[in-house]
Amino acid sequence: MPNIKAIVEYDGTDFSGFQRQSSRLTAQGEIERALAKLFKTESHKIAGAGRTDAGVHATGQVVSFQIPETFPEDKIVPAVNGLLPISIRVRSAQVVSDDFHARHSAKSRAYAYVVLCREEPTALLTRYAWHVWSPMDTQAMNAAAQTLIGRMDFASFGLPDRSGGNTVRRVQNLEIRRRKDMVFCLIKADAFLRGMVRAVVGTLVEVGTGKRSPESVAEILAACDRRECKVSAPPRGLYLSRVEY
Amino acid sequence: MPNIKAIVEYDGTDFSGFQRQSSRLTAQGEIERALAKLFKTESHKIAGAGRTDAGVHATGQVVSFQIPETFPEDKIVPAVNGLLPISIRVRSAQVVSDDFHARHSAKSRAYAYVVLCREEPTALLTRYAWHVWSPMDTQAMNAAAQTLIGRMDFASFGLPDRSGGNTVRRVQNLEIRRRKDMVFCLIKADAFLRGMVRAVVGTLVEVGTGKRSPESVAEILAACDRRECKVSAPPRGLYLSRVEY
Numbered sequence: 001m002p003n004i005k006a007i008v009e010y011d012g013t014d015f016s017g018f019q020r021q022s023s024r025l026t027a028q029g030e031i032e033r034a035l036a037k038l039f040k041t042e043s044h045k046i047a048g049a050g051r052t053d054a055g056v057h058a059t060g061q062v063v064s065f066q067i068p069e070t071f072p073e074d075k076i077v078p079a080v081n082g083l084l085p086i087s088i089r090v091r092s093a094q095v096v097s098d099d100f101h102a103r104h105s106a107k108s109r110a111y112a113y114v115v116l117c118r119e120e121p122t123a124l125l126t127r128y129a130w131h132v133w134s135p136m137d138t139q140a141m142n143a144a145a146q147t148l149i150g151r152m153d154f155a156s157f158g159l160p161d162r163s164g165g166n167t168v169r170r171v172q173n174l175e176i177r178r179r180k181d182m183v184f185c186l187i188k189a190d191a192f193l194r195g196m197v198r199a200v201v202g203t204l205v206e207v208g209t210g211k212r213s214p215e216s217v218a219e220i221l222a223a224c225d226r227r228e229c230k231v232s233a234p235p236r237g238l239y240l241s242r243v244e245y
Numbered sequence: 246m247p248n249i250k251a252i253v254e255y256d257g258t259d260f261s262g263f264q265r266q267s268s269r270l271t272a273q274g275e276i277e278r279a280l281a282k283l284f285k286t287e288s289h290k291i292a293g294a295g296r297t298d299a300g301v302h303a304t305g306q307v308v309s310f311q312i313p314e315t316f317p318e319d320k321i322v323p324a325v326n327g328l329l330p331i332s333i334r335v336r337s338a339q340v341v342s343d344d345f346h347a348r349h350s351a352k353s354r355a356y357a358y359v360v361l362c363r364e365e366p367t368a369l370l371t372r373y374a375w376h377v378w379s380p381m382d383t384q385a386m387n388a389a390a391q392t393l394i395g396r397m398d399f400a401s402f403g404l405p406d407r408s409g410g411n412t413v414r415r416v417q418n419l420e421i422r423r424r425k426d427m428v429f430c431l432i433k434a435d436a437f438l439r440g441m442v443r444a445v446v447g448t449l450v451e452v453g454t455g456k457r458s459p460e461s462v463a464e465i466l467a468a469c470d471r472r473e474c475k476v477s478a479p480p481r482g483l484y485l486s487r488v489e490y
Contacts, residue, residue: 009368057369081366091365121326121334123254124302128369 001066003100004076006093012057012235013127014087019051027052027088031063034083039068047102049243050109053198055235057128060091060110060242064102100245108172109192110242113185113201113233117178129182130201130237136183136208138176144207144214145174147221148200155224157200158193167193167224176204183208188242197238202231246311248345249321251338257302257480258372259332264296272297272333276308279328284313292347294488295354298443300480302373305336305355305487309347345490353417354437355487358430358446358478362423374427375446375482381428381453383421389452389459390419392466393445400469402445403438412438412469421449428453433487442483447476 008031016024020032028048035044046065052058067076076093084090099105114129116122117136125131148171155167173188185201203220206212220228253276261269265277273293280289291310297303312321321338329335344350359374361367362381370376393416400412418433430446448465451457465473 007365009366011368059369077366086371087368089366089368091367120252120336121254121322122336123256123332123334124304124373126331 001069002071002073002095003098004065004067004073004093005096005100005102006063006065006076006080007091008061008063008088009059009091010057010061010088011127012052012055015054017052017054017056018048018058018061027058027061028063030084030088031080031090034080035065037083038079039071047104049102049106050192050240051194052238052240053195053235056238056240057236058240059112061240062102062106062243062245064096064100102243105245106191106243108188108190108244109240110173110186110188110244111192111197112239112241113187113197114237114239115183115185115201115205115233116181117183118181127236130205130234132183132205132209134209136178136205137210138178138183138208140210140214141176141183141185141204141208144204144217145176147214147218149174152221153224154193154196154221156220156226156228157203158196159226160193169193169196174200176208195232198232198235199229201233201237203229205233206231246314247316247318247340248343249310249312249318249338250341250345250347251308251310251321251325252336253306253308253333254304254336255302255306255333256372257297257300260299262297262299262301263293263303263306272303272306273308275329275333276325276335279325280310282328283324284316292349294347294351295437295485296439297483297485298440298480301483301485302481303485304357306485307347307351307488307490309341309345347488350490351436351488353433353435353489354485355418355431355433355489356437356442357484357486358432358442359482359484360428360430360446360450360478361426362428363426372481375450375479377428377450377454379454381423381450382455383423383428383453385455385459386421386428386430386449386453389449389462390421392459392463394419397466398469399438399441399466401465401471401473402448403441404471405438414438414441419445421453440477443477443480444474446478446482448474450478451476 018027020028049062116129116131151170170190177184265273294307361374361376396415416434
């Protein structure tokens with residue numbers, strides 16, 4: 001059976017995360033339901049590159065799954081989208097080699113975090129950004145970000161998939177950019193611990209708003225203790241933007 | 246009674262436009278309802294700078310209204326927002342001179358139109374942009390835009406408020422910018438005819454997608470006949486962004 005790599009975009013607001021859960025609305029659950037309906041199978045399992053939390057969005061989630069031999073490749077996108085809720089869209093799909101696995105083959109994941117930084121309320125970004133009312137020093141945030149780039153033990157910032165698992169990860173890029181009243185935190189790593197992006201962003205926003213010094217971030221990292229980092233940015237500002245293979 | 250100028254942001258998706266209509270959800274209707282509740286009056290009329298259509302958003306709509314002598318200026322924003330649906334937020338409010346009127350005092354209105362230009366479907370921008378699937382030549386669009394800048398009769402692009410009314414408007418700025426797969430049409434004028442921004446954007450997108458030559462836009466303009474311009478960009482990509490006084 002041909003193996004498919006598909007890029008998926010979703011509005012995470014109404015989902016209990018990516019990963020399938022019985023009796024809860026999830027992105028994986030909806031895609032599997034659409035595929036089972038399309039291919040008239042009882043269930044149709046897919047693999048996903050990143051297990052986004054409840055409320056987290058994706059512009060570039062990658063999933064892989066098999067399709068029947070006879071199904072035309074160019075019909076996958078319209079056929080699956082026709083069976084999905086409008087909050088999930090398959091952006092593209094292509095046949096890949098049999099050994100491709102959306103999760104295991106991934107070399108890196110990139111996330112974008114959107115902070116709306118202004119004193120005034122918003123009606124348009126409530127579900128798509130973290131609204132921080134105080135001014136933000138992005139230069140201090142970028143200074144702190146430097147200490148988090150590299151191959152290091154990120155135990156203070158997240159949990160491994162299974163208890164006692166490896167907490168060493170390689171952060172390849174971490175950069176803060178401002179555009180008017182929007183602050184973007186862009187982070188890329190080989191893989192992330194559970195809660196890691198939101199803990200890193202929460203900590204950097206503490207630095208940006210002057211609640212913590214840029215230097216203190218190195219101390220959190222050095223502690224290698226999940227209890228050291230108590231902050232977590234809310235899911236609504238987070239986007240899984242790109243997975244590389 | 247103190248006169249207030251307030252800047253308002255709203256997600257127009259679920260509104261039947263800005264202007265009050267009996268038995269329909271409108272931005273003006275919701276703000277007036279909140280003010281009447283706050284000040285315990287039977288009705289509380291406001292004026293608005295721009296009459297946005299159903300589905301059109303605003304980041305910088307301006308409204309004016311009066312408040313009781315005793316009400317503290319710095320409590321207006323939190324008090325009104327506490328009574329509004331989350332799809333409308335008062336961004337700021339200030340006491341202004343008694344002769345200030347959101348609509349009559351306005352010197353110019355600026356709108357932004359967002360086009361998502363890519364071959365792939367979207368889940369995140371369905372309600373916030375016009376998705377055009379074909380490639381777009383923004384250079385041709387900017388060339389055509391030049392012919393629409395100035396004080397001219399825009400009768401081909403919109404209707405006056407009342408039948409037989411003046412259709413001359415002064416377009417001060419009209420510019421197309423691209424950023425990755427997003428195309429932004431920015432337009433500013435002293436005032437706009439009904440449907441004018443969406444007709445102009447619809448026409449420029451025809452130019453961008455090669456359905457019409459940049460030169461033909463001058464012919465539509467010269468005709469001074471509303472039947473000459475048959476296209477209209479959908480409301481969901483349009484934002485009233487700024488009103489100047």
